[in-house]
Amino acid sequence: MKTLEIEENNKYIIQVLGVPVAMPRPRRVKTKAGNMITISAPKPKGKPAHPAVQFKSDIRTEAQRLKIPLHDGPVKLTWDAYFPRPKRLLRKNDPALPMPHTIRPDRDNIDKTILDALTGIAYRDDNQVFFGTISKWYCGITAGICRPCVIIELEFL
Numbered sequence: 001m002k003t004l005e006i007e008e009n010n011k012y013i014i015q016v017l018g019v020p021v022a023m024p025r026p027r028r029v030k031t032k033a034g035n036m037i038t039i040s041a042p043k044p045k046g047k048p049a050h051p052a053v054q055f056k057s058d059i060r061t062e063a064q065r066l067k068i069p070l071h072d073g074p075v076k077l078t079w080d081a082y083f084p085r086p087k088r089l090l091r092k093n094d095p096a097l098p099m100p101h102t103i104r105p106d107r108d109n110i111d112k113t114i115l116d117a118l119t120g121i122a123y124r125d126d127n128q129v130f131f132g133t134i135s136k137w138y139c140g141i142t143a144g145i146c147r148p149c150v151i152i153e154l155e156f157l
Helices: 051-065 107-118
Strands: 011-017 027-030 036-039 075-083 129-131 134-138 149-156
Touching: 011 051, 051 107, 075 107, 107 134, 107 149
Parallel strands: 075 129, 075 134
Antiparallel strands: 011 149, 027 036, 075 149
């Protein structure tokens, strides 16, 4: 994990390396007694937790490492997600620069994961976030242009 830090006018930039992952939707399950329970991130027995749990943990770790102060006012949160480029987009005719990512995971689900990860660390509640832009990209072909990651920009007003 690598973090970029810009502390200028209450502005912070966090870079978390790795493929961005969306939190799965909560699932409702019926118990043997007939009661319905909600499972947030299902974890099969004997298997590791959902990758989104690790993704949230990485975001929280980087934000804590930056020592971002807990903010009570309005927050602007912008993020760019970079995904690995599939083989079908590695042809000679494909542009070398990052390309728009238009398949799953949905941007709003990644947004929820990021907002949840920063709640209680950068701001008290995610309803303080009033503005922000979201974008998903495939990494560029040329080495050094980008790696799979998410770049989060926080600005406290």
